[in-house]
Amino acid sequence: MHSNWKSPPGSPWELIVPAAMLxxxxxxxxxxxxxxYPFSGAPMFNESPRTYCEYTAFDGKxxxxxxxxxxxxxxxxxxxPGHGHGRKPKFSIDRLGKVSTKGQIEAAVLQSxxxxxxxxxxxxxxxxxxxxxLDGNQIGEDPxxxxxxxxxxx
Amino acid sequence: xxxxxxxxxxxxxxxxxxRVFEIFxxxxxxxxxxxxxxxxxxxxxxxxxxxxxxxILSPFRGTLLAHPMLELGLVIGMWTFxxxxxxxxxxPFSPWLSAAFFTFAWAVRLENxxxxxxxxxxxxxxxxxxxxWRQTTLSEFRLAKAQGTPWSGLYYPEWxxxxxxxxxxxxxxxxxxxxLAESGLDWPNxxxxxxxxxxxxxxxxxxxxxxxxxxxxxxxxxxxSIVFEVFAPLAILPRFRFWIGLGLVGMHLxxxxxxxxxxxxxxxxxxxxxxxxxxxxxxGRLNLTFFLNPWTSKPRxxx
Numbered sequence: 323m324h325s326n327w328k329s330p331p332g333s334p335w336e337l338i339v340p341a342a343m344l345x346x347x348x349x350x351x352x353x354x355x356x357x358x359y360p361f362s363g364a365p366m367f368n369e370s371p372r373t374y375c376e377y378t379a380f381d382g383k384x385x386x387x388x389x390x391x392x393x394x395x396x397x398x399x400x401x402x403p404g405h406g407h408g409r410k411p412k413f414s415i416d417r418l419g420k421v422s423t424k425g426q427i428e429a430a431v432l433q434s435x436x437x438x439x440x441x442x443x444x445x446x447x448x449x450x451x452x453x454x455x456l457d458g459n460q461i462g463e464d465p466x467x468x469x470x471x472x473x474x475x476x
Numbered sequence: 477x478x479x480x481x482x483x484x485x486x487x488x489x490x491x492x493x494x495r496v497f498e499i500f501x502x503x504x505x506x507x508x509x510x511x512x513x514x515x516x517x518x519x520x521x522x523x524x525x526x527x528x529x530x531x532i533l534s535p536f537r538g539t540l541l542a543h544p545m546l547e548l549g550l551v552i553g554m555w556t557f558x559x560x561x562x563x564x565x566x567x568p569f570s571p572w573l574s575a576a577f578f579t580f581a582w583a584v585r586l587e588n589x590x591x592x593x594x595x596x597x598x599x600x601x602x603x604x605x606x607x608x609w610r611q612t613t614l615s616e617f618r619l620a621k622a623q624g625t626p627w628s629g630l631y632y633p634e635w636x637x638x639x640x641x642x643x644x645x646x647x648x649x650x651x652x653x654x655x656l657a658e659s660g661l662d663w664p665n666x667x668x669x670x671x672x673x674x675x676x677x678x679x680x681x682x683x684x685x686x687x688x689x690x691x692x693x694x695x696x697x698x699x700x701s702i703v704f705e706v707f708a709p710l711a712i713l714p715r716f717r718f719w720i721g722l723g724l725v726g727m728h729l730x731x732x733x734x735x736x737x738x739x740x741x742x743x744x745x746x747x748x749x750x751x752x753x754x755x756x757x758x759x760g761r762l763n764l765t766f767f768l769n770p771w772t773s774k775p776r777x778x779x
Binding site: 332333334336337339340343344347348351355356357358359360361362363364365366367368369370371372373374396397398399400401402403404405406407408409410411412418453454455458459460461 | 481484485486521524525526527528529530531532534537579582583586587588589590591592593594596597600601604605608612633635636639642643646647648650651653654655657658659662663664665667668670671672674675676688689690691692
């Protein structure tokens with residue numbers, strides 16, 4: 323099939339660019355740098371969470387409050403946070419694999435409302451649903467671990 | 477020089493596969509760029525603190541890098557030079573500029589995001605390798621064009637195919653190894669798969685409910701994913717290539733249908749590089765003449 327091959331053979335410098343690109347792609351994670359676009363250690367979904375929390379928040383009148391104003395929004399998108407993005411995400415205590423304490427939730431709500439002045443009637447009610455393994459076959463809300471807490475505003 | 481690298485350098489193949497692969501890479505890169513203006517308002521984070529080093533543009537962080545018009549300009553640049561590349565015009569500059577505009581457009585986006593995504597990394601790598609291919613074989617391409625065989629001329633070096641393949645192998649290899657390093661052998665526990673599916677799965681797709689209803693199914697899918705990723709570098713060896721490719725394509729079909737994430741391009745790259753498409757084309761078992769002929773220029777006299 324290559325009997326009519328007339329192209330001149332390549333010189334070693336043809337390999338310089340691909341070799342450099344591949345060397346960085348392969349070697350970057352060894353330096354401790356997880357992500358430096360366009361190079362990456364491909365850390366997507368490398369964490370394996372077994373639990374997480376679903377938050378809902380209301381004010382004293384029963385109005386649903388945006389979670390990102392209370393520091394309870396989900397920043398996770400499957401990639402380990404902190405790597406491969408140039409800005410820090412908006413503050414949140416939500417993290418896949420972790421269940422925050424009542425104290426952490428209260429502190430997050432108070433701190434966030436201080437930073438994001440927002441009209442809240444009376445107090446903030448936070449409903450925390452803890453999702454985990456239920457029966458060895460499915461995941462769902464564990465009612466024994468879930469709770470509702472009221473954060474009183476100063 | 478080793479025998480392998482000599483073969484990679486010297487061996488030239490008919491360019492048909494390379495040109496088809498090139499079309500897929502450039503078109504996919506252009507589509508990925510379309511994502512940027514569509515999400516300009518929703519994905520960029522404004523006013524938060526700078527994060528650690530994240531892209532090759534991180535040393536140049538400042539007001540200009542945060543300006544949305546810069547991102548739009550880079551996208552338009554990628555489209556322009558990508559179109560010129562596809563039309564085989566202004567070579568080898570159009571491939572270089574297309575690769576550069578694509579890489580910088582996505583780097584600017586990631587510099588202004590509060591979380592990352594990994595849909596564009598492999599495309600960037602492929603673009604740079606292909607740009608270098610067009611640079612190093614420009615005279616051979618011109619000769620083939622003059623002979624009326626711009627699609628099938630012998631100007632596709634073995635190293636282009638092997639470099640693209642190695643890029644895919646390393647990317648997916650690291651995806652598997654980082655899971656093992658972070659979570660160990662417990663990674664495919666099925667619970668995490670069900671959590672991701674509950675959070676981000678398409679509720680209208682039948683497999684989503686199957687995964688949520690069955691831990692064993694979730695564990696099997698997760699285990700298969702990590703096995704194919706960890707052993708992805710074995711695809712360098714021809715005897716394993718098809719099976720690794722089949723597994724990775726299957727994994728991507730699952731990711732795309734259940735989660736809807738934009739890894740379509742990666743899946744096509746894997747299929748083109750790991751399935752025997754190149755040998756089918758070279759042996760004539762897959763004939764694209766009908767599709768490629770309209771773009772084949774008539775031969776002209778050699779000057």
